[in-house]
Amino acid sequence: MTVDIRVIRAGQMYRYYLRETVVGDGRRPARTPLRAAQEQAGVPAGRWMGRGLAALGLAPGEEVTEAQLRNLFGERGRHPDADRIEADRLAAGDSPQQALKAGALGRRVTVTGVDFVFRPQPTIYLLWALGDEETRLVIEAAHERAIVRVLEWIEDEVAVIRYGKDGIYRVRPPGGLVAARFRHYEARSGRPLLHDHLLLSVKGQRLDGKWGSIHTTALYENTVAASALYNELVAAEVCEALGLATEPRTVTPGRRPVMEIAGVPHELIRWTSKRSDQIAACLAELEHEYVTAVDDDGELKFLPVVSERARAKMNTIAARKTRPPKQKTLPLAQLRVWWKVSAILTSKVAADVITSLLEHARAAAAGIRARVAAVVDVALAAVDVAATVFVMNDGGRFHRRHLLAEARRHLALVLRGRRRDPGLDDQVVAAAISTHCLDISEPKTIRGLEAGYRLYTARWSLSDLPARRRPPAVPDPDRRPPADPGEPAAPRPPGRDAGEWEIPRVPLQYERAVLAGAVVREKLRTTTATAVRGRAYDVVAHQQAAMPEQLLAPAAADPEHDDQEPEAAPGEAIDMTALRALRDSRTDVEALDITGDRLRHLQEVFAKAGDAARARAERTGPVRPVRADDQQAHRPQEPGPHRGREAGH
Numbered sequence: 276m277t278v279d280i281r282v283i284r285a286g287q288m289y290r291y292y293l294r295e296t297v298v299g300d301g302r303r304p305a306r307t308p309l310r311a312a313q314e315q316a317g318v319p320a321g322r323w324m325g326r327g328l329a330a331l332g333l334a335p336g337e338e339v340t341e342a343q344l345r346n347l348f349g350e351r352g353r354h355p356d357a358d359r360i361e362a363d364r365l366a367a368g369d370s371p372q373q374a375l376k377a378g379a380l381g382r383r384v385t386v387t388g389v390d391f392v393f394r395p396q397p398t399i400y401l402l403w404a405l406g407d408e409e410t411r412l413v414i415e416a417a418h419e420r421a422i423v424r425v426l427e428w429i430e431d432e433v434a435v436i437r438y439g440k441d442g443i444y445r446v447r448p449p450g451g452l453v454a455a456r457f458r459h460y461e462a463r464s465g466r467p468l469l470h471d472h473l474l475l476s477v478k479g480q481r482l483d484g485k486w487g488s489i490h491t492t493a494l495y496e497n498t499v500a501a502s503a504l505y506n507e508l509v510a511a512e513v514c515e516a517l518g519l520a521t522e523p524r525t526v527t528p529g530r531r532p533v534m535e536i537a538g539v540p541h542e543l544i545r546w547t548s549k550r551s552d553q554i555a556a557c558l559a560e561l562e563h564e565y566v567t568a569v570d571d572d573g574e575l576k577f578l579p580v581v582s583e584r585a586r587a588k589m590n591t592i593a594a595r596k597t598r599p600p601k602q603k604t605l606p607l608a609q610l611r612v613w614w615k616v617s618a619i620l621t622s623k624v625a626a627d628v629i630t631s632l633l634e635h636a637r638a639a640a641a642g643i644r645a646r647v648a649a650v651v652d653v654a655l656a657a658v659d660v661a662a663t664v665f666v667m668n669d670g671g672r673f674h675r676r677h678l679l680a681e682a683r684r685h686l687a688l689v690l691r692g693r694r695r696d697p698g699l700d701d702q703v704v705a706a707a708i709s710t711h712c713l714d715i716s717e718p719k720t721i722r723g724l725e726a727g728y729r730l731y732t733a734r735w736s737l738s739d740l741p742a743r744r745r746p747p748a749v750p751d752p753d754r755r756p757p758a759d760p761g762e763p764a765a766p767r768p769p770g771r772d773a774g775e776w777e778i779p780r781v782p783l784q785y786e787r788a789v790l791a792g793a794v795v796r797e798k799l800r801t802t803t804a805t806a807v808r809g810r811a812y813d814v815v816a817h818q819q820a821a822m823p824e825q826l827l828a829p830a831a832a833d834p835e836h837d838d839q840e841p842e843a844a845p846g847e848a849i850d851m852t853a854l855r856a857l858r859d860s861r862t863d864v865e866a867l868d869i870t871g872d873r874l875r876h877l878q879e880v881f882a883k884a885g886d887a888a889r890a891r892a893e894r895t896g897p898v899r900p901v902r903a904d905d906q907q908a909h910r911p912q913e914p915g916p917h918r919g920r921e922a923g924h
Contacts, residue, residue: 277396278425278502280495283388283474289349292390296472297321297344299459309341317606319458324423324473326430326451330480331355339455344474347453351383352478352488355453380478381486388477389494391501393422394470395509397544398536398636402517404467404614405543406633410517411611414469417512422471425505426454429475433497436479436487445490445725448479452489460607463598466547467614493727500676503683507695510534514692517633520640520647521692534687538639539632546622557593558586565589640692649693656685657706659792665733666788672715672732678704711735711795735795 283289294303299318303309313320321339328335331354343355354360357378364374394400395418403414430452435445454475462468477489510521514536523532524541535544565585568576577585605613619626628635660681664673667681682703686695712731718724 277394278498278505279392280498281390281392282386282491283348283390284385285349285351285387289345289387292474293341293344293349296390297339297457299457300461300463309344310338317609318460321455321457324426324454324456325475326427327448327453327476327479328451330450331453333453339457344455346378347455347476347478348387348474351385352380352387352476354378354380381488384477384488386477386488386491389475389491391473391475392470393418393425393473393505394468395513396506396533396535397547398539399509399513400467400469401539401543401547402513402536402632402636403469404611405618405629410633413516414513417509417516418469418471420512421505421508422456422473424508425501426452426473426475428504429494429497429501433493433501434479434489435493436481437490438481438487442490446481448489449482450480452476452479460610462547467610468547496674497676500680500683503680503687504700506534507683507687510536510687510692511690511694514640515694518637518640519692520643521687522639522643523688531684532688534692536636536692537643538636540624540628542624543618543622543629543632546618546624553597554590554593557597558590561589561593562586643691647691649690651686651689651695651699653699653702653706654710656682656689656703657710658795660685660703661707661711661733662792662795663788672730674730675704675708675727678707678712678731682707 283292293309295301297303297309298312299316301312301316303312304315307315310320321344322335323333323337323339324335328337333355342358346353346357347355350357360378361374364377365371369377395403395414399414403411406414430448434448434452436448438444438446452475454473457472457474459470459472460467475489475494477491478486479489480486514520520537521534522537524535525532562581565577565581566575566579570576581589615629618624618629622629660678664677664681665671668677679700682700685703686700708731711734713734714729715732716728716730718728
């Protein structure tokens with residue numbers, strides 16, 4: 276995810292933010308005013324955001340002062356200008372208690388806000404760091420506008436104020452929320468990392484004018500959907516403004532591909548991932564300790580394989596153990612010069628590529644945009660989204676927010692950096708719920724009746740999906756723990772350094788999710804005899820339109836009706852008119868998530884269909900091609916470029 280969340284509490288945690296976060300993650304000198312410390316660190320001043328500012332007498336874009344931060348986040352949720360309000364009330368003759376109450380925003384709270392951290396994809400902030408000034412400004416503007424849009428979505432769709440006994444009543448803050456945004460330029464390693472901290476106050480005003488507290492659990496639950504929306508928005512705006520395109524890249528085998536700017540070398544991403552390498556090495560050590568740990572009786576403490584949940588926890592521990600101390604921050608202009616020199620000297624990427632990175636990205640984008648059309652199939656997206664969410668959630672149960680996050684990821688994969696119509700993600704979710712999901716909610720509280728907390732599962736049965744591989748009952752002999760607990764946990768394999776053990780891991784859920792989508796589409800193909808005409812919203816037609824020409828083997832045409840469209844064979848629901856319409860749209864293989872294994876499987880299926888068609892043609896005699904101008908035309912009695920396996924394809 277590119278959006279992280281962390282709770283802000285009054286007291287020591289708030290002082291940490293005031294001492295370091297608001298000054299670019301540097302170390303703020305004692306007794307140094309906030310603005311002076313920000314100027315020394317070379318970072319801009321914080322700015323107010325959110326529609327809730329109007330109720331506080333503030334305006335978006337105003338500079339955030341230290342006193343305002345202290346009142347709103349450090350004094351358990353007071354008005355940002357509480358000092359001025361109290362002084363005015365005291366001057367008007369109010370008692371100190373009345374003046375103190377006038378500066379409060381409802382009840383005092385311990386959790387005063389949450390910290391959302393927004394950072395674009397690595398290839399985007401690499402273009403920001405190594406590009407010219409115009410590129411930097413375009414990316415920063417897109418980054419800021421994406422944050423604004425995500426905050427508006429949180430205000431409209433996510434944030435709720437709880438009130439009443441046990442918080443049984445919930446209401447959207449009609450006036451919006453209040454947040455302070457702070458810009459950072461670099462990571463702890465000193466490498467480029469454009470990111471903003473959005474300190475979101477939990478205080479919100481109800482319709483009756485009273486101030487309540489935002490339910491932070493709802494913010495946590497929707498962080499993945501917020502991250503998917505931010506990624507989609509910032510990539511689309513950067514690509515449209517600079518003439519770029521995105522492409523899926525697999526970072527970790529078996530995990531979901533990430534969308535990056537095409538044409539930016541992966542070696543540059545590795546150059547920025549110094550911390551990632553350190554975390555990976557430490558994680559390998561922790562995993563080896565995990566699978567070889569024994570108790571006092573010499574028995575294994577844990578499973579002999581590493582599950583996804585255990586690996587996530589160990590990844591957090593590894594990040595904490597390898598966290599370096601913060602360095603002194605430098606002005607952005609100086610950092611950009613240093614970054615470019617460092618990339619040329621240490622990234623193993625040619626200097627001319629680094630100095631003309633934007634031109635290389637534009638050249639790659641031109642090829643993608645010429646090959647991949649912006650074809651969004653709501654029906655197909657609903658299948659993929661429902662299947663993926665069904666598998667990725669334990670027990671096959673999920674909420675609407677899970678579908679929404681996956682729908683946004685699917686749109687980013689298909690559109691490749693193009694803008695989409697507003698509300699298209701909601702359309703995909705609605706199609707998935709109405710067509711492929713079953714409401715299994717058994718609400719025991721008012722919360723369970725809300726649309727966002729309805730519980731769903733898949734309508735279709737996936738009993739024929741491969742089950743998750745069970746962990747082996749006994750660990751590998753090379754990793755068998757010693758009988759004597761006083762000895763070391765396990766000897767290091769000869770010739771291997773730390774971090775080079777092959778740790779057995781449970782297969783990742785995303786691999787099964789991809790397979791689930793293929794199974795569901797095959798079920799729909801075999802159980803549905805309806806082929807959708809026109810723009811081809813048919814699952815089978817979509818898959819076939821993405822196939823290379825040599826994999827398509829239609830049935831032989833009737834020689835007496837060679838000017839007509841061939842009919843589908845019995846049991847097949849293939850609309851050739853829709854098929855050609857899709858082929859003309861240049862639907863991309865990767866955009867439809869056609870993996871290599873699935874492609875080989877489909878190739879075998881179509882090859883068998885081609886053999887059957889040729890066998891029927893041999894029984895009925897020679898036939899003529901369907902049409903002279905048809906790309907699929909072939910002569911069963913003559914060798915040609917589209918003879919399937921006989922042509923060496």
